[in-house]
Structure formats: C-alpha cells, structure tokens
Amino acid sequence: LVDLSRSAPPSTVGVLGGQFSLSADRVAALQNEHGLSEDELLSMLITPASELARPRISSFHVGAAGIGASGAMYLGCNLEFARLPLYNSIHAEQFLLVNALHCGERGIRKVAVSAAPCGHCRQFYTELNCAETIRFSFSGGTYSLGQLLPMRFRPSDLLTDPNTPLLLDPQCNPLELTPDAKAKVSRLASTGDDAPLAIAAHAALEQARTSYAPYSRCPAGVAIVAEDGSVHGGGVIESAAFNPSLPPLQTAIIDAVLDGMPTYTTVRDVVLVELEGGHVQHAGATRAALEQIAPDARLTVFHVQWAEASKG
C-alpha cells in the first residue's frame, strides 16, 4: 500500500543518482560543469525532491533542497501516513534537516522549498544553532527566519542554561540501560535468532544519547530493523513550542527512507529506548502508529536511566 520506492524519474537520475544528498565535491563539480550558481543548483533539485514525497493523505507533494555548512546539498520531501492522525506527518523541511543531521552537518546555510514553509516548520527551524543566519528561498524570494517568523518564541524562552547545545550542535545525553534492560540485551545478544534485536538496541541507545531533548530532558531513540537485516535509527528532536517536535519513530523512518527502504511493511523489528518513568513517553504512541503502517513489526522497549557519573 505504501510505496516508498526511491527510484527517481529518468529526468533527474542524472543529477541525483537515486541519492538524497550530493557531496560537497559533487556540488562543486556540477556547478563547474554546467556553469550553475549555488542558488540555481538548489532550485533545480526542488522538483526531483518533491517527486520522492509520499503524501498519502493530501496528495500535495513538497520538495526541499538545502546546502549545509560543509558545502554538501540535502533533499527533503514530505511523508504522510495513511490511517493515522495528521500530527504524525513529516514535512519536507523536517526531512531535510534530519537528512543533514544524520550526515553529520553542523549547520545549514540555505533551504529552497517548493511551497511557503508553514508556521510549524518555521518554529521547528528556530531550534537550529544557525537560526540567525539560515535563509529560505520560495516563491521567488529569499528570507531570514526573522522575516518569516518575527518576534518568535525561542529556545531561550524556556532554557535556563545559555550554554545548552542547540539543534545540529553535538548532543551528549549520558544514558545507560537499566540493569533489567542490560540483562535482557545481553541475553538477546547470546541467542542467534535475536542477535539483530541486540544490535538494534545498541543503535537505539546511541540515538537516544545523541537526541535533542533539552525541554523535557527525556531523550529517546528508535532503531528499525528491516527484513534484509539493515538497521536504521533516529532520535527525538524537540521544539520549544512542543507540538512541532519530531518523535523518534519519525526520525528513524526518515533514516530508513534515506537508506532506500522500499515500504514500511518490510519493517520486522522496532526498538524504542526511552527513560524509565519519564515525563514524556513514546511507547504507546509508537505502538499505535506501527499497528497502522507496519502491522507485522514487533515493538520492543528498553528503558534507560541517567548514568551514575552524570547524577548530582
């Protein structure tokens, strides 16, 4: 039902080669070869990006192309999930940001989009370490976040520590599995059949450790294991305005789409790592979402706690 085939249409295969990003070298080569400015190349990537969208509810394709601080370019497209509430949707601008984050980018210079970024996305981008300098191009104009969301609600309106690392800054949440979870993962690792689940548990833990949760202080990560054994992961990305936050299942799905997962129904296992007794918990919502988009997937939840050394 949900076809996530990433095969690009013939007209764009030449530029993208089926990828969601172009290395800085590739960008420079393309600009040189075809005499293109950065803006012209970004603009050329919007339509191919929008063709990768999967808007199962709205049929409204959105494409975004951005350039990172490294000079590499990233694509984003919107993903909607049939039979789920609309707040599960992923916007093209959010997809692009997770794409850049997972490639290790530490800044985004400019994003070109096929439609006006909505208020939800303008708020989401407010979390960036480069919120003051990033530019958005759409409808023939180029704008700062200050122009698109003047007098905005900012991370500093909630964060008390001015040194809190922002989005795209390195994150380090000192978490460890609870003793129960640790024992369970060890048992899984020692049995042949469930070894992939143990690997996924470690991947989800790593995602939780590097996730962006400065507001709730409830980091969380998800790892997805596909039929072919491949593992894809993502961590929660919070917004100071709360609702625009991306849950960890969503960022892991973006990672799977980036890696070429053809359909969600090929998901075999999903591992969620979250704080025991946290103020924010994703287990129930993750289960409810999987029931609709990957009904055969098995969800396993492992709890973490703050590492001893980080306490007090």
Added chain:
Amino acid sequence: LVDLSRSAPPSTVGVLGGQFSLSADRVAALQNEHGLSEDELLSMLITPASELARPRISSFHVGAAGIGASGAMYLGCNLEFARLPLYNSIHAEQFLLVNALHCGERGIRKVAVSAAPCGHCRQFYTELNCAETIRFSFSGGTYSLGQLLPMRFRPSDLLTDPNTPLLLDPQCNPLELTPDAKAKVSRLASTGDDAPLAIAAHAALEQARTSYAPYSRCPAGVAIVAEDGSVHGGGVIESAAFNPSLPPLQTAIIDAVLDGMPTYTTVRDVVLVELEGGHVQHAGATRAALEQIAPDARLTVFHVQWAEASKG
C-alpha cells in the same frame, strides 16, 4: 496526579467568577464600572488565564484572553499531558479558539497572550474565517497574522473549492452511523446501565458532523462521560499544515475543562465517532493517550459513513 481544579486564585475570582468566559453584557458592565478600555480588560485577564494552565511537562504557564465578534471575552491556557509525546499538548491560543467555537462565536477580533505565539499557533489561526482581520497583542505590541506569519501557507493552497467554510464558519458534514453502529447504539439506549454511552454516541456524532476537516475529509468527534454523568465533546480541527491540527480527544478535553472537570481520572467513558476506513483514523492514538491520562476510561468507537443523500 493531574489536578484540573478550576478554582481561580482569590485575586481574580471577582472578575472571572471561576468561568472561562465573560458575556458581552458582563464585558460592557466591567468596562463601564471600572472605566476600562477593551484592551485594558483583555490585558487584565491574561494572568488569571495563565493560572488555569496545567503545564505538566514544561511548568511554563501561558494565558490568553480574546474578544469574539459578539463582544464576549474568552480565556485560554495551555494543557500538557504527562507521559505522552509532546504533540499531544494544547496551546493557550488553541484552547481559547475552541472555547469561543463551543460558545458559538463566528469570529475573533483580538487575542492577548502572555508570550509570543509560536509558529504552530500562528499557522493554526490561519484556518480562521477572520484570519485577515484578527489581531494579536503580546510584549507590548499589536500585530496582524500577516505581520506574524508573512507569506503564510494558507487553506487556499490546498482547498480547490473557494467556497469551503473556514474555521468558525458553520460546518455541516452529512454523516450517519453505519448500520452496525446504529444497531449497537440502539441496543445500548435500551439497557439502563449503558444509556449514558448511547447519549455520548449521539453527542460524538454531532461533534463529528460539525467538525472542521476540509483537508482529509475525515470528520471525527469525541464525547467524554465523567463519573458524575456529565458529557463533554469536541470535534477534530484540521490545519492546512496538517501537524498543528487538534485531534478530537483534545477538543473534548478542552470542553471538559471548560465545564469544570477536576481531573482526567474522573473520565469513565470516551466515545469516538469516525469514518469507517478513513485516510485519517484516531482510534489507536486516542486509546494510547487515554492509557496514560485516564487509565480507567473505557473507549468505544462507532463508525460513520457519508449519508446517502450526500453521495454522488
């Protein structure tokens, strides 16, 4: 755990009398009696509104006060839900809008808020029939939506029919219970113990019929039955940007808080009415949310279909 007591602090009881709204007559009388301008009265209501907030995760209280086309004033406060993902949160501006909607308002002239409205709320207000004329006051200034969210993504970017009624316009979705659901509701109505459930089914159906779902065309309604037998309801409110949409459980919870429900744990029954096989379905997410905030509540789902006369 979740204390929703609406008893206002002594300093504000005089103005609000424990209510979330002031009638147009009351507003006029207060202005007269104390020589207050409309702006001064709105501004005076912000703090009492923020004291009604229940920010279980952020501890960040937001209050909003608005004046409707009728001259009545409405309060809003933020509600957050412990142990659930952040996208379940309700912003003060959204609370206020549902408050006005449930009182039959057909327009909002101005909203005064204790903090800068976030991008999510600016986008949500874009659905209003009065989006071009509404004004927001905060941080000492007054702004139009055009100033707060320039070049915004609009309902008309998705809607093909320019005559689609917008938010606060009367909504009429010609829905009827499926034959199965109709038979089940009839059986409930004829048994003494479950008669309240049949009443709630009709209330949820009415909420679905008047809900705002122009994008997915999947109207949905929820009715909540409290321990004391009182029934509170709400319908889904969609946003063209999808994610800022308010699910029907959230609008029903706002209704219950407006009606003075002290804690969510007093919820006995929740009835969800939604389309059979719709592109958007709320059942799983509603169940997952109730498990955390009202674990003793029973969820019953009734399906609806488009009424025969409305087809073809």
